[in-house]
Amino acid sequence: MQQAHEYPTHSIGFKSKGGLPLLASDSLPGVTVTATLSRSTFSGPTFTGLRCKECGHAYEASARHVCEDVCFGPLEVVYDYEAIQQRVSRATIEAGPASIWRYRDFLPIAGDPIDVGTGFTPLLKAGNLARRLGLRSLYIKNDGVNMPTLSFKDRVVSVALTRARELGFTTVSCASTGNLANSTAAIAAHAGLDCCVFIPSDLELGKVLGTLIYNPTLMAVKGNYDQVNRLCSEVANTYGWGFVNINLRPYYSEGSKTLGYEVIEQLGWQLPDHIVAPLASGSLFTKIRKGFDEFIKVGLVDHKPVRFSGAQAEGCSPIAQAFAAGRDFITPVKPNTIAKSIAIGNPADGPYAIDIANRTGGSIAAVSDAEIIDGIKLLAETEGVFTETAGGTTIAVLKKLVEQGKINPEETTVAYITGNGLKTTEAIASSIGEPYLIEAQLDSFNAAWKRAQAKAPSPT
Ligand SMILES: *Cc1c(COP(=O)(O)O)cnc(C)c1O
Ligand SMILES: [Zn+2]
Secondary structure (H helix, E strand, O other): OOOOOOOOHHHOOEEOOOOOEEOOOOOOOOOOOOOOOOOOOOOOOOEEEEEEOOOOOEEOOOOOOEOOOOOOOEEEEEEOHHHHHHHOOHHHHHOOOOOHHHHHHHOOOOOOOOOOOOOOOOEEEOHHHHHHHOOOEEEEEEHHHOOOOOEOHHHHHHHHHHHHHHOOOOEEEEEOOOHHHHHHHHHHHHHOOEEEEEEEOOOOHHHHHHHHOOOOEEEEEOOOHHHHHHHHHHHHHHHOOEEOOOOOHHHHHHOOHHHHHHHHHHOOOOOOOEEEEEOOOOHHHHHHHHHHHHHHHOOOOOOOOOEEEEEEEOOEOHHHHHHHOOOOOOOOOOOOOOOHHHOOOOOOOHHHHHHHHHHHOOOEEEEOHHHHHHHHHHHHHHHOOOEOHHHHHHHHHHHHHHHOOOOOOOOEEEEEEOEEHHHOHHHHOOOOOOOOOOOOOHHHHHHHHHHHHHHOOOOO
């Protein structure tokens, strides 16, 4: 097993003349990098370190995620927004690549990214679904076609593994509900990093195969995600690997901000009025908000209030339950739902998600497994988008919120579809139609077509 190398402390946080820290790109362990920033297209990192979200205590930009010195709160990346503002405009972003790296000045990387084409997925105007639900202006942000592994996790992993490489890690890992394992294994393969990932042993076949194909070491743990996660915290301490969602979590989670940036840009540099997104740990939800706030802060978009609504499955809805009870703390639950990719019983960012929903006049709701299946089918039939169970949860909650009058039909609403349906076919296999099995003869077709027409209104 290869050990991660400590990032040389003395090369972090030096101030250059421009006030920006010099950080190593492709750093070799033990080598002090003094300046690697002379690129024509990129003028160096804009992040300056980490900071505790609770008490504000500052840390260097190393592989750590909790405020060990003071309060054990989560750490967040700190940026020099003046530097970003000076360097970035709508035009410079539009001239960038059609990937998350067009926003690299807002991301915590120091050198060249691991570029697997992640991001800039379609924002679809969902006219049919809007009419069905009684909305005027509905959009689907479709990360089910993200690259390389068809979920939003490609965003967070592209950022986390780029940073992992900069920090000198040679083995990367994660605790996953499925999509994160796919993404970590694929992008590690591309980057030539060793990879060992952990999943609950009861995941869908598509998620398991979609990890194994990249030939990582895959540990299927007899337990739920929360137990996998606890095990991984111990492994992280013992083995010194780069865990994308543990010791690299501050960098990893920043990747989700790009789902905020892209929607603003794709709406023609405007904020939506209301967003609906799925909640697992709650990280994605909070980072869409951070993405919106940053674009306001640096003057890329005009401020306007945006309502944030979150979606959970009833079989794992600790955040929705806390929201409904008016609590600001989470009571952990044991997951039991077909929406495995968002089945986190003890969600780390739950309290922050509740705070955002409350502050913005949004809502957090849960739907049953049957409603999730209906949500998957509704999106497919109306818009031609086949999403996995997390997306079905989002669509079912969207429908529920409209019915409850919690979404104003006149407002521009964006529903975030975060994963692809081909990975969770088990969930819908017994709830959709079957093909007509016929002979290769016109008679046989004629008879079957008659039966088909008797069943459904004729396609006119
Ligand atoms: C991981 C995941 C989410 C949400 O993750 P957070 O932990 O809340 O950031 C949503 N949808 C899918 C498909 C996922 O895999
Ligand atoms: Zn703290």
